[in-house]
Amino acid sequence: MPDPLRIEALGHRLEVEVQALPVEQVAALRAQWSRCAPDGADTAPATNVPLSDIEDPVRRDYALSSAVTFAAIRQAAGTGVMLHACGVATDTGEVAVLVAPSGTGKTTAAARLCAREFGYVTDETVLIQPDLTVLPYPKPLSVVLEADDPHHKQQHGPDELQLRTPPHSLRAGALLLLDRIDRGGRDEDAPHPATVPTLEPVGLIDAMMTLIPQTSSLTALDQPLTALAQLIVDLGGVQTLYYREIDQTSDLIEQVLNDRGSTPPRFTSVPGSSDPVDTGHTLTDDEELSLQRAPFDDAVVCDDEVLLLAGSVPLRLSGLGATIWLAAEQPMSTPELLDVCRTAHGEHPQAPDLVRSAVDDLVTVGALSPVGR
Incomplete structure (x- = not known):
């Protein structure tokens, strides 16, 4: 019975049971993954990666490559x-x-x-x-073997390609x-x-x-946007x-x-806040409300722009939106936010309407929450 295919990927040990395969296919897999073979003296526990039951060896080997990558990413998340x-x-x-x-x-x-x-x-x-x-x-x-089938790929080990x-x-x-x-x-x-x-x-x-969009498990990091910006x-x-x-x-x-x-x-990092806010109100013209940042996970500020993360979706704020969000660390009324915007951006004949519209937009996208006053 052949030994499992042992792989080191992204600092973690993985293992694939290959006893069901013909000897020549096992040898081909070992050659493909030769540079990912762990130190022979390493006895660290390994995570099992199941081998697909696809009969076509080419498609099966590609499926294995994808499965190994996904398993390695899961193991390495947050590091x-x-x-x-x-x-x-x-x-x-x-x-x-x-x-x-x-x-x-x-x-x-x-x-x-x-x-x-x-x-x-x-x-x-x-x-x-x-x-x-x-x-x-x-x-x-x-x-890729065929341009019209981008998922039909053949595996070539780096040693094979020299x-x-x-x-x-x-x-x-x-x-x-x-x-x-x-x-x-x-x-x-x-x-x-x-x-x-x-x-x-x-x-x-x-x-x-x-x-x-080209990251994996970014939100598993503490302050993910800050980590990416610092990198x-x-x-x-x-x-x-x-x-x-x-x-x-x-x-x-x-x-x-x-x-x-x-x-x-x-850049400046703004640590996330999960403080609960009262979202049971909606903005009206006849009710005095304050507004405050809604809970978020992380944010960075650069060149008068804010990149905000709530959950897994980044939100980019600029202009009045960035000014209002930065000012609303503590509850502020719309008139107070109007004063902040006038100080930051100068006078404008339509300033009240512009600020009100920006506030409404921030509430709609979940960046601000109205709270009773």
Whole structure:
């Protein structure tokens, strides 16, 4: 009876029972996952990952890859920021984290960049701990076989593809958003033709709004928005990498990893509050009400904007909305909020209506709660 397939993923031990498979298929799986094999002397307990009963070995192997990734993410939840990204490492262990949605180039980037210049960290999920340590996940690369069936993917181990091995100790060095411009002509809204690879800085709140959908288990972190913002600051900000051929980006990626002279963005953290408020009232024209921040989990303030998290949904506030929300840490009446807005933004002939409309909007989206006075 063959031993289980033992895998180390994102710092956790997983185990797959493979005794039902033919010997040659077991050997193929072990080859695919060779770089995720734990130290032979390690006896730490492992989480079992069931093997799919799909008969097609190609589809079964891809299903296993997905199941291992999901299991590893569950085990690692709350230990760091996890991003849907490929990770490529220099010979000194500096990792460029290349973030992109599924099906938009992460695997291709890993395969091309790690064939010669960089060490292969992962093509799927990068886990960055608070001290910027990166936990490797050198899983098999999932390569689409048919363009019209994006979930039909064949697994190729990094050893099979002869990808370079990174150093043992890894540390995040840069956060880049991948944006591939199609060869047949660029989107008219794209800021660069990208005939050569181009970098463009991304503001903190814009970067967070782009990154949040590409995270896993972000809300398992204490102060999740603060953790993500601090990561961005620690890495000197986020840049978008526009390119046509990923092979042409190596020098630019090296440059970003070596350049620590950029000025990181600044932000203020607003810890969440779960204090109950009376939401049994609705705003009326003839009733005196105060308004206060509704319960929320975390918020960050940057450049007069607020990014707020309540549950799993981020809410971006700017202008009057941000001013009102920041002022409403304690209950305030609409006239009091009007005075705050006039002080912050100056006089306006329609100020009362504008502030009232902004208050109504904040109540509607659940950022403010009316309380009786």
